Amino acid sequence: MDGNVVVKSGGCTMKMEVEPIAPGSVRVILDGRLDINGSGVIDLQFSAIAGSHRGVIVDLASVTFLASIGIRTLLLGAKAVQRRGGAFVLLNPVPEVERVLEVTGVTDLMPIYRNSDEALTAVTA
C-alpha cells in the first residue's frame, strides 16, 4: 500500500483518501460525516489501512460530524496500529468533533495535532 496509491470510497456521506507519506506511513484524509452511515462506508478499508501501517495520521479537518460509531472506527484503528508498536494520531478536528473526542476520553488515548509537520514527525520518528 506504499506506492502512489490513492484510494477513494464512499458516496455522498463519507470519502476516504489514503496518501503515502513515508515508508510504512500514511495520511488518511476523511471527508464527510462519521455517523452510522459514514462509518459503515469506510470501516473495512480503514481497518485494512490501520492493520498494515506503522504510522497513521487521520486528517479530520473535513469531518463535520462524529458520533460514537465513528469513535469505534478510530479506536479499533488505533489499537491495531499500537499493537504493532506504531503511532496513530489525529490531525485538525473541527471544534464540535474535538468536543466529542474530549468528552469520550479519546483525547487521552491518541494525540491530536494542529500542524501536519508535527503529526508527520510523530508517526515517522
Add this chain to the structure above:
Amino acid sequence: MVPVTTVSEVYSLTIRNDRAEVARTLTWVDDLVGALELSPEATYAIQLCLEEAVVNIISYAFEPNTEHDVKIDVWRDGGMVFAEIIDDGRPFDPRMQEAPQRPADLDSAQIGGLGITLMRSFATDIAYRRAGGTNRLTLAFAA
C-alpha cells in the same frame, strides 16, 4: 403585548426500526434548522443525541426480525429545544445506564457504550418515562 406562549409547532417524524432510517432522521433535523432557528451548536447536539438514542433503540429495544415504528417529536420552547423519542420496545431508561470509565490507555479502552456519555454531555437535560407501553425519552438543548 407579551405572547402567551412561545412554544413552537411540534414537528414529528416516524421511522422504522432499521439502521438505514437514522440518516433520514439527521437530514430531517437539518430541514428544521430554519423553522426552529437552531444554532449550529444546537443542530450538532440534537443530531448527535438523536443518532445515539435511535441507534440504541433500533439495536436493543426490540425482538429480532420484528417491525416497529419509532416516533420523534421536536419542538422549541423559548430558548430551549426539545426532542422526544417514543418507542414501544422493552422498558429502558438510558439515565440508569452506567457510563464507561475514562480509559487509562488504548489497550484497556472498551469499544462501545459511549452513546450515553455523549447524550449526558451534549443535552442539557434528559428525562424518561414509561407510559402506555412506550418509552418516552425527552432531551433538552439550548437552542
